Amino acid sequence: MRSNQDTFKLTAYLAIFAGIGIWLFFDGFKKWRRKRLIENIPTSKIRSMAMGLVELYGQATPWQFILKGPLTGRDCVFYKYMVERYERRGKSSSWVKVATGGSYDNLFHIDDGTGIVLINPRRAELNLDKPDFSFESGLFGGDIPSNLVSFLDQNDIKYQTWFGKHRMRFREWDICPNDQVYILGTVKKNGNFVSDFKMKLNDRLREIKAKPEEMKKIDSDGDGTVSVYEWEQAVAKLKEEMMEAQLRQPEQPQETSFVIDKGQEETIFIVSEKSEKDLLQHLNWQSLAEIIGGALLASGCIFGFIKMLTTLF
Amino acid sequence: MGIFVLLVLLFLLFGLISYAFTIYNGLIRVSRNIEKAWANIDVILKQRHDEIPKLIKICEQFSQYERGTLERVIELRTAAMNATGVADKAVKEGNLTKALGGIWAVGEAYPDLKSNNNIHQLQTRISGLESELADRRELYNDSVNIYNIRINQVPDMIIANMLSYREKEMFRISEDEKKDVDISLNLPK
Known part of the structure; x- marks a missing residue:
């Protein structure tokens, strides 16, 4: 039992x-x-x-x-x-x-x-x-x-x-x-161009926001505040500059x-x-x-x- | 003891169902692998077809090229682009490869052509594409071979028959393509 x-x-x-x-x-x-x-x-x-x-x-x-x-x-x-x-x-x-x-x-x-x-x-x-x-x-x-x-x-x-x-x-x-x-x-592409680009752009924008002297440059009418229009203009210019810099870089080797x-x-x-x-x-x-x-x-x-x-x- | 046998049978039944599903999924995969391998061949063929007009344009500047040779390449390119089915495509692409070989052969015989930078770049590009094409053709044939073996093997054969899967043809190189390019045929008189 x-x-x-x-x-x-x-x-x-x-x-x-x-x-x-x-x-x-x-x-x-x-x-x-x-x-x-x-x-x-x-x-x-x-x-x-x-x-x-x-x-x-x-x-x-x-x-x-x-x-x-x-x-x-x-x-x-x-x-x-x-x-x-x-x-x-x-x-x-x-x-x-x-x-x-x-x-x-x-x-x-x-x-x-x-x-x-x-x-x-x-x-x-x-x-x-x-x-x-x-x-x-x-x-x-x-x-x-x-x-x-x-x-x-x-x-x-x-x-x-x-x-x-x-x-x-x-x-x-x-x-x-x-x-x-x-x-x-x-098989994947090594690095995604779009996401890499967005990440770099966001980093750069954060940098600009943190520096008053950089914000001053964006303030094109000099009224002491950055308007939505001025900010959009600055972002567009930055995008263009970054794209040009990217294109100047040599192409990644295949390996x-x-x-x-x-x-x-x-x-x-x-x-x-x-x-x-x-x-x-x-x-x-x-x-x-x-x-x-x-x-x-x-x-x-x-x-x-x-x-x-x-x-x- | 009867319960034990019943339990084993239950596992066996479940195992058989899983086995059948795995075979079915495997057959679907090998069949899709062939389609993918074929589509990947098409990508390279398209790239090669796109390079040919550039080649013709440069070659036309040199009097050494007989008009007939260039026209033949254009004609074979059109035929290759319109080819349907594996065998037809294999033959027509093979003819085009041979005709391109003739153009390179003429280039080799004439120093001014050989030293032309554009020709050299195109030759490198097209040769690279041809090497890739050979690799992808090999991969396609491997995929077909795996598929053909699978659908003729027991137990895969049973499910393959239910799916009406039939043997697929390989991308075979024509006997002409295996021969060396006859340089003398393309030399201008």
């Missing part, structure tokens, strides 16, 4: 696992749809890519400058890192994230031999293989090297205890120059005039170090396992739940 507490516990477990099963089942389908989408899109050449969703494959190259991996100091075009500390909480111990980050705001290029295009990794789903650097200090690992100690110090991460040092785990993923990268994302980003309609944006074939294989197995496993787990849990109810009542 089970106690009420046991029954409650069992019900809770069944509900949780049924939920996990249902989530896995749906997530499996999501992955399968993604696999189909990747299969359905042919690879474009950068030279001739059209606006909208594209699939590209090329070598990573730096845009403005080469980055340095924060843990390794390695040359790269993109990095992300994670530092974890082994902490004891009551009876159990676990790894706790103490620092994470990445060069998400640094754009980089990919070059497929026909052209170069910018990649904005900010909203990308990154698929970066295994970590390029992994180090664990403590029990079986060695002592923390000096470069990692200085990283911890710079970031105010506590690693020393009263009796010695915490166990620490460091991981860094890099996309290095010349690494082959697979991209599935949306920076387009950027691959997350689209508004097509929200898929993958940056992967895996080849398309590997990515598809991975998605195939994952989706199959999740669909079948999820369905069985959810069915089993719901079945158990119904069975339990029938024995109770």
